[in-house]
Amino acid sequence: MLKLSAEAKVGIFVFIGLILLVYMSLRVGGIKFGREEGYTLTVRLDNASGLDTNASVRVAGVEVGRVRKILLEDNKAKLVLRIRPEVKIGKDFTAVLRTSGMLGERYLELIPGSPNAPSLEEGGDITRVATYADMEKLINLLADVASDVKNVTASFSSVLGGNEGEATLKNIVKNLEEVTENVNAIIKENDKRFSTVMVNFEDFSASIKDASRNLNSLIVENKDNLKGGVENLKNASLKLEEAMDTLNKIAPKVEDTISSVDSIAKKIDRGEGTLGKLINDPTTHEILNKTLSGINNYIDRTERFRTFVSYRGEFLFDEQDTKNYLSLKVQPKADKYYLFEVVDDPRGRRKTETVTIGGATTSVTKTSQEFKLSLELAKRFEDLAIRGGVIESSGGFGIDYYMLKDRVKIAFEAFDFDFNKKRNPHLKIGTLVRLNKYFFVTAGYDDFISKDGFESAYLGVGFEFEDEDLKYLFTSAPSIKP
Amino acid sequence: MRELFERLGRMAVTAVTVTGNMFLILAQAVYFIFIPPYKLRNIVKQMEFVGVKSLFVVILTGSFTGMVLAMQSFNALKRFGAESLVGPTVALSMARELGPVLTALMVTGRAGSAMATELGTMRVTEQIDALYTMAINPVKYLITPRIVAGLSMLPILTVITDFVGVIGGYFVGVTLLNINPGVYIGRTVDFVNVDDIMYGVTKSFFFGLIITLVASYQGFYTTGGAEGVGRAATNAVVVGCVLILVSDYILTSIMF
Amino acid sequence: MIEIIDLKKSFNVKVVLDGVDLAIEDGKTTVIIGRSGVGKSVLIKHIVGLLKPDSGKILVDGKDITKMGEREFTEVLKRFGMLFQGAALFDSMTVAGNVGFPLKEHTDLADKDIRGIVTEKLRRVGLVGVEDMMPADLSGGMKKRVGLARAIVMDPEIVLFDEPTTGLDPIMSDSIANLMSETQKALKTTYIAITHDIALTYKIADMVAMIYEGKIIEHGAVEEMKKNANPVLRQFLAGSAQGPIKVY
Missing domain, CATH: 1.20.5 (Single alpha-helices involved in coiled-coils or other helix-helix interfaces)
Known part of the structure; x- marks a missing residue:
């Protein structure tokens, strides 16, 4: 059998463990890796009892997204839904809270409306809500x-x-x-009395027979008078005919009137004429829509836009001195931020310079006392953030892993690459633990593969606060562009 | 009567001293984690001992626990016609509670006692003193690697326990109790969150620390020859297990 | 030069060292004798800092090691070597690993160079070809030799011996005694040994100090000590049960 070293065994072991962890996380968390895809919709319900965050959102019983947040707004439950990008939810969809099975979980069913209705965009609101006779009721x-x-x-x-x-x-x-x-x-x-009633009834019907015979003879006698009456009637009907003729002559005119009204309506419909244009021009509609959504966006963006100011001091054990960081984090979206940082490093800034002494050219690493600047762009994927840009006045990148609801961050960064290989890149690994909303501690190992003896363990403290005023500074110039 | 009070007093003083000493050792050991030079070989050796060599016993415990859980919960859930919930029951119990705790108890029994014995023997045969006279800090050389190994290996062992537990439950549920496999997995995935797994893993960090710290402490401060070594091993297991269960309660009440 | 000044140490209520004063000369072998349990081991453990005194000073080249911080004292310790009673070899390492351990920890030497030094030191203590054996496979005498090799591998200025012959048969004891005097003479190292083995004392000692009831009662060159009239010392050197030392 192959003889493995202790290192190899531990390596394999750790590898298997991590694979299992990732596999299980993926299975139970649904297939999502990295930042969640899709778009956000909201819906307001009178009652969201029994619904948990992460409950599924279904159309025709097929899961199309998840409930991400449940908030209370104006005494109504406001649900924030995350819908998969390929699924279109129409404006006339109806949201219904349902239960699967007797003991099953609650989920939100979206019932489709007409197929031609326009789809909801990011941040849209499902306005139609129905209460169903659910199991409880x-x-x-x-x-x-x-x-x-x-x-x-x-x-x-x-x-x-x-x-x-x-x-x-x-x-x-x-x-x-x-x-x-x-x-x-x-x-x-009463049997007898019934019999007499019946006999009387027979007599009565015989009398009626006589009466009708009399009527007949009466008509025969007045035949001529009747004839005159009919003649008169005929005359009257002739006159009526004339009237109808006149009416017929007017009718086409009416028809014309009606058809011209019709054509005006059609013209408006086709967008001819000013009014028609105004009404029919699709851009009018769009502009209106855009204006509204632009206002919405602006409000949203201001809401989402966050800026943080923080300071931290890290004591470098080997240096017996403190490295100070002053940073401004601008976070336009939850999954993206810009970091601007001024760093005061007791070890100074390193530069490799080529010096020619007596004909021989050598590379010399120099350090100079000056502030270092960082400007990074960071993008967050779930618990993992990748950032890059200028780190401590040189190109670099970093990877952050967040744990325990962001209370703990493990960070790795690499920068100050020297392509002449005279010195190793500056690598730093460390962890940050938040003590409360404002304060945190850090610990780790800075520049740990340094060739110049700069490696040092560090322990630091710092604070961070969110600045409301700065945020408006950054968002004060809104554009209507959605 | 007086004797009783005296004994109680002594016990209280001992308890306080032991706790204090343990935290001092912990503080030193953690301090040395960040102080080079790193003895990677030592750490890897301890990782192998705590992690790789506990694998078999952990897999055995995990799979049987999962199987028993499936069988027991099936009996109970059948009465409500909710057999489909066997999967979530097994997976949630394993991930949140049984995975970390059982792993920790097994590792205490296997590695904790061995660790205490090894360090105890080193103590009574003056090997620890010898390290010291060779200008090597025994805490850095002996205890830090063990604690690092405990901290890093227990979470991984726990994940493996969780996994084989779920597999064991699936085997019993689907092949023996005839639960539809699709339903079994579907329900499990519906009910279990990533958080559930992460809570268990977080717990296991603490357990890893407790196991190695207690065992190291008991071994490091062994007195009284071969008998003392035996006592250290026993104490490492007993104190370790008790602390694991107590801290499990505390961690559970904090996290959920 | 090691000077011990008014060193006191008690365990709970039992007074073990009650004002020990002793000056140890460089380049010589000083043997501290006394009965079992009078505090010889306690004294030697104070010198290497394994125990902290209740009061008193231990000066190494004029500096008090009891007041030193850990880093400073670590540097002092690197000048010391110590052979423990049971040799205290690390069970988990081979003989070569044990002997080379201080080199591996404190120097940047390559493994190959360490191996060379180890072989040389082992040869010096009379062992050849044992490098890859485990300590458990060695006899008591061999363990002691390996322990000695480990104690001198860093070429220390001062080597301390805790009961170097305990548990060995007389022939092996004599062989260890020869080895000690040979290595001492070859390296001109300061040797400090504690023992109750009179034969060993006569064989290796330049200076002898007797510890009795927590104090050094006699201290001098071995020839002077042989002539000393102190009844306690006389009784101990004679190995007699009769005399001022009470046997319980």
Whole structure:
């Protein structure tokens, strides 16, 4: 068997452990690596009970995103949703809180509206909300119904149950019997009278027959008079015909009027004429929309825009001196920030210079006492941040890993690369632990592969605060561009 | 009566002294983590001892715990018709609680006692004194690598325990109890968060520190020859296990 | 030059050292004798800083080591070598690892060079070809020799011996005694040994100091001590149960 060194075994072991950790994190966290993709929507519900952050958002039962935040706003639950980028949510979608299964979790179902409705953009709001007879309500309702039914049956049983009830029932049956007997008696008694009524009725119908015969003879006698009447009617109808003719002559004119109204409407519709243009021009709509969303964006951006000012002093054990950092962090978005830093390093700034002494050219590393400046751009992917730019007055990059809800940061940075290989790059690894909102401590190892004896462990303290005033300085020139 | 009070007083003084000494050792050991030169070989050797060599016992414990959990929770959940929740139950228990604690207890039993024995033997045979007279700080040379090994290896062992526990639960749940495999995994993924795993891993950092610190302390301050070495080993396990369980409670109440 | 001035040390209520005064000359072998349990080991542990005195001073070249900070004292320690009673070899390392350990820790020598020095020192203590053996495979006498090799590997100015012959048979004891005097004469090192082995004392000592009831009662060259009339010293050197030293 292959004989492995202790180092190799530990290496393999650590590797397996990390792979398992990453694998499990990916599985349970959904497939997402790095910064979360997609866009954000909000929705306001009257009641979000039972809904947790990270609950799924589904369309037709398919998960399309997650609930990222649940806030209370104007006594309503405001949900911030993160929707996958390829999924389009229309403006007329309806949000419904649902429960999967009897014991299952709560999730938010989005029910599609018409297929032609425009889609919501980043930061959009789902305005349609429906309350469904969810499990809870259904159970409550069932309980009510059950109690009603119970009440009814209870009163029945109190009426019918027991000896008293039985007696009452017997009475009722007895009474019924009596009633039918009486009805029978009445019918028998009146049998004769019914017969006479029937005979009278027959007489009456015979008289009507006579009356109709008389009417007939009456009509025959007045035949001529009737003829004259009909003639008059004919005349009247002729006149009516003339009137109709005139009407017919007017009708095309009316038609013209109607069609010109129609054409005006059509013209407006087609965007002809000033009014039509105003109404029909798609840009009008767009401009309006943009203006609104621009205002929204500006407000949003100001809200999201954060600036932090911090100072930290790190005591270098080997140097027996303190390295000071004064920094300004400008964070226009949660996942992105610019860092501007002034660094006072007791070891000074290093430069490799080529010096020619007596014909021989040598490289000399010089240090000079001056402040060093850093200007970095950082981008954050979940718990990992990558930054780069100018670090301590030289090109470099850094990687930060955040843990325990950002309370602990492990940072690695490399800078001051010397491509002549006269000196090693400046590497620094350390950790930062936040004690509270303002104060933190740092520890680590600075410049640990230095060839010039600059390596040193350090221990530091510092503070950071968020500056509200600076933020407006940076956002005071808004543009309408979305 | 007086004797009782005297004994209680002595016990209190001992307890305070032991705690104080332990923190002093911890402070020194942690201080030396940042002070070069680094004896990487020593650290790697301890990592191998604490981590790699505990792998077998940890895998065994983890997988059987997962299997038992699946079986037990199946019996209970069946009554509610919620067999699908076996997966989450196993995974959550493993990740949040059983993974870190069982790993820590097993490592205490295996590595903690061995560590105390080794250091105790070094103490009674004057090897620690010899280090000192050779101008080598014994805390830096002996204890710092052990604590670093504990801090770095316990989280990894815990992750492995979590994983084999879930695999064990899956095996029992799906092949023996006939839970639909898709449902088993789906529910597990639904209910378990990355945070759950990270909480367990965070706990295991502390456990790694406790195990190695207690064992190092007991071994380092061994007195009384071979018998003392035996006592140190026993104490390392007993005190280690008790501290793990107590601190588990404290950490749980802080974190959740 | 090591000077011990009015050194006092008690463990709980038991007074072990009650004002020890002793000056140890450079380049000679000083043997401190006394009965078991009178504080010889305690005294030697004070010299290397394993124990801190209750009061008193220990001067090494005029500087008080009991007042030194850790860094300064570490430098002093590098001038010392010590052979422990049970040799105190590290079980986890080979013989070569043990002997070369101080070199590996304190110097930048390459492994190959260290190996060369180790072989040379081992040869000096009379061991050849044991480099790759583990301490557990060695006999008591061999362990002592390896321990001696380790103690002198850094070419120290002062070597301390804690009971160098305890647990060895008389022949092995004699062989160790020869080795000690040979190496001492070759390197002109200051040797300080504590023992109750009279034969060893006569064999290696230039100077002898007797510790009794927490104090140094006699101190002088070995020839003078042989003629000394102090009844306590006489009884001890004679190895007799009769005399002023009480046997419990």
